[in-house]
Structure formats: structure tokens, C-alpha cells
Amino acid sequence: MKINSDSIDEVLRTAVKERIPAVSAAVVAHDKNIYEGHFGYSDLSKNSLVDEKSLFRIASMTKAITSACIFQLIDKNLLNLDTQLKEYFPEIADRKVIEGFDENGEAILKDVTNDITIGHLITHTSGFAYEIWNANIAKLVEKGDLVSAFSTSDEFLKAPLIFEPGTSWEYGIGIDWLGVLIEKISECSLQDYMKKNIFEPLEMDDTSYDLSEEEHHRVVNVYGRNGSDYQEMPFSIPKQSAFTLVEETLSRVWIITPNS
Template sequence: MSYSRFEDALAKAVAERRIAGAVALVTDRDGALYEHAHGARTAGQDVAMDAGTLFWIASMTKALVSVGALKLVEAGKLTLDEDLARLIPEFADLQVLDGVDADGKPKVRPARSPITLRRLLSHTSGFAYGFTSPDLLAWATATGAADPSSGSRAAHKQPLVFDPGQDYIYGIGIDWAGVVIEAASGQRLDAYLAEHVTGPLGMADTGFKLSPDQAARAASVHVRGPEGVMPIPFGLPPEPEVLPGGGGLYSTAGDYGRFLRMLMGSGPQLLSEATLRELATLQTAPGVGGFKSALPGMSHDYDPYPGMPTGYGLATLITPDPTGDGRRGGSLTWAGLANTYYWADPVDGRGGVLMTQLLPFADPEVLELFKALERDAYGV
């Protein structure tokens, strides 16, 4: 299988200083078929990208945390549809944004339905991000509320943008799912994932904190400037009250490939076949899954498959139809804020990862690189 189209496109993007570098991996159920690194970990420095490079994978964290939560469902410690207020006191009196008052200030009212694990995992709980909801962004601006990225638990108790179960919006539901995991398991989220998810899969380079060795292998986050990409200061809160289950992990392409093989039913199996089927079943109305960005400096608008009836399952976006670039219908996919992307195709038994570190999200050129990787992987 030739990956010349992808490699040529990546080399061109690096040479033109459109990105600093990237690592790509394609795997089948038996192991990695292809891995390629090109460029630098930090623009302007001589340390090259390689298979050992660590990336902040941001929202690619969500699938791992979701699998961790589903393991607790299988263990009988959680159910998908119970009212989680029994475990999470903040869920007992949640408010919903309900327009603005005469002075232009956001109004709220009590939520009319409960928060459940199914709703958290499928982004139908009503929890949003400021960058996906202008209404929530306006509320935060009007109230001076702290952002959940601060790591404060109090900052995570924000108003919902609709009643739980009534709509879809991409948001902090999986951060709350991490808090639910801690309440149900009695373990801190990092320890729980290490014991029940990343450890069994052999994902030794995946975690919320970097060791000195890992920090030395980490890629910098970049933005584009007048002279090309340039690194920017970046760091997550070192000791957050709430570990960011929606976006706090670092990992490598190889580690994430191990997780994709599990999603495709191979290697160490963390979930039963029945739970894997449920994970890959649409939990939302068809035709949702992307978002309009309220903060263009953080993310572009993201609709990876316009016209396809995509929707969210219990861990990932589901593409029910063939993509036209190789993937079969029923494939699983999502991404991370700094332009990291993956797919897992359970029908064909093939998955892929593309890791960069560039803001804002949904960069058109990186998306084209991801598409080129998929096309070469399938020989399309």
C-alpha cells in the first residue's frame, strides 16, 4: 500500500510552514500497518517528530473516558438511564438558559428532566462549551463565571442550554462523566483509567500528567503567524480539582492505535460485544455531530460530513454511510482541539490517527491531510 499522496502533502505543508509536523498511523485488527512522522516537535527547533512524540489529544480523551464509564455499567455500578443526582449533588438543581430579561441579562429556569449517563456520553445532557454555544458564552460574560478549563468543580456547574434529552450540543458532559466515574468507583479518574482502560491496553504513554521523560518528547502547540507556524505557551492546570475527562489526556499515535483496535473488536477487550454494539449505535437524532463555533480563534465551524446523517453514539461520532474516502458505514470517529483526528472502521477492521498540534481546531489543511491518509489507507 502506497502512502505517497499523504506523505507528499504532509511534506509540502511542513516545507511551507503551514504546520510544524505530524505523526500518522494506520492499523488493522492485528497491529499497526503504517506509521509516519515528518517535521519538528516545535517549529524552529531541530528535534524531529517521531513515533515517540506525545501530543495533547484534547477531546480524543472523551472516547477513553466514555469506555471507562461503560465498564462501570457492565460492572453494575452505574446504569445508562438512572438519575445521576444520587451520585452528583450538583445535578439535583440544574438550571436551563431561557432567553434574556428586559435588561438583556440571561434568564434561567429549573431543568425539567434529569441528567443520565447516556445523556452525558451522547452530548444530549444540555451541557455545552462556550465555543459551541453563544448563549452560554453570553451567560459566562454576563456573570463573570469561571471557565471549566480552570479545573474548578464549581465552574462545571453551569446552566444547561436545553432540557436534558431534548437536543444535542457538544459540551462538557464527558468532564462530568469523569466525575461520575470517580463517585461510582471510589478512585480518582487518572487512577481508574490506568487500572481499567489504558493499563490493560498497554497505553504506557497516555495520561493526564507528563513525566520528565514524556515532557521532553512532547510536541508544542502552535498557531499560524505572518512567518508561518509558531509555538505558543500551553499548559493544563497542574493539580485541577476536576481532571478534564473531556479533554485532558496526552498520548502518542501508537498508544491511540491500541485503543482503536479495541474499538474494532481486537486485542485486549475492555467491553462485551453487546456494549461495543451499543457504543456504536446512534443515540442522537441523525444529522447532528458537528457544531458552529462561537469562538473562531479556538475553532472553525466543524461539520466533517455535510449531508450525511451522522450522530453521536456512547463514545464517538458515528458515520452511518461510507465516507467516499474509504471508510465503511458504521465507522467511529472524532478529534481533538489541537487538530488531532482518528477513525475506527469495525466493518473493514481498519483505523487511523493523525496527530498535529495546531490551533484553531478544524483547520482545513489538516482536514485535507486526514482525508489523504484515509484515501491512501484504503487505496481509494
């Protein structure tokens, strides 16, 4: 497959010039990386350029890697999509659905009928949600009754559901629950499991959770717009979020996943 690399370069250069501080992009076809380009700045204050060794916070793209780990456990017959989460975490059976708040500002909660399954968690039909997209969960965080999903704590996993499992769809923290389930079954940290079963077999040497001092200097800053200027944003890394190179994520994880 042939592509016009110059045309892609021009599109990315224009994007950096007009609306974003940096971009790393790759094109994968027929199990091969056929294009890779890096433009813009990893640190605007230092005029540090993005290059092939720049590390990006991949945030929720980590969910795909966690999901691949779950399917490895399914392939080993340790789980299936109908496995109930309460088999490993009995306390989840008492989780309730939040319907709103009463006149005193207290959460209105109702009992749940359906059990949460692995299938619900992996398809975002479990009832778990993020505070940035659900007003009830946001209010719990605002009141201090719930830790933010964007903290480095697992306490957010105590969040109530926003609907009966299996009855609707909401992008949420279900994959985070799969992360702690992987730790429970494998008896090791999610980071160590991924390193042994994903990163090392695929030779993803620059993908990890825990960065060395040298690697921290390679991380691309997060910026937001302040009028026509960019402002560096404080960005805490959720516990189950990795750093990686664009080439490693695209040409190794995404290629291998359909055949795993």
C-alpha cells in the first residue's frame, strides 16, 4: 500500500501551526507501519521538539490494553464474559443505583437487581460512569462523598451505578474494575501483568506506568487553550493509565489485538 507521506506531513504541520501544540501520528496497514510523523513541541517553554522518542500519556487508550489482558484470561478459561464480578469482589453485590438527591442534598439510592458481569464491564453497560459526563456522580465528587476518577486512588471504584447493569450504555470506569480483577486473578499488579504478558512479548520497551527520571524528560506536556495562547495544564495520571510511544501503541498493540 502506497501513501503520500508529504501530504500527511503537510496536514500535521498545518494542525500544529493553527490549533494544536504537538502531534505524533502513525499509519498502519497490513500489519506494517507505513508512515510515522512527529511535529510541534513537547515543551513550549523550552522549545523542545516532539520526536520519535517522545512519550505520550495515553489515558483511556490504556483501556484497550487492559481489555486485551482480560481476553488473555478468558482464553486461559479463567473467566468468561458471563462471569459475575461479585465472584471476586462480593462487596459489589451491595452496590446501588443513584437516582438523584433529596432536598437535604443526600443521594437517593435504590437496590440493584442485575449482577454486573465481565461482559457488562468491557462493553460499558455495567452502570459505572465518569463524573465529567454524569451530573449525579459529579455532585458526589463535588460534595467530597466520592474521590475523583482522575485521582491516583482506587477509592473512585466505590462509586454508585447510574443505571441497572445491562440496561443502558455509559462510557465509564468499568475497565478500571477489570484492572483490579486482573490483579486479583494474576496475584500481581496490573503494571507487572502487562509488562510480562503484553509489553515484553511485543518488545514495547518504551511503554510503562512507572517512568525513570530520564523518561520523565521525554513526556509531552498537556496544554489547554487560553484565548489564542496555550497554557500548560496540571494533569494527574490515574493509576491505571500508561505512557507510550505512538509507534509502539499503533503498530504493536493494535495489530496483535484482533488476532489475540
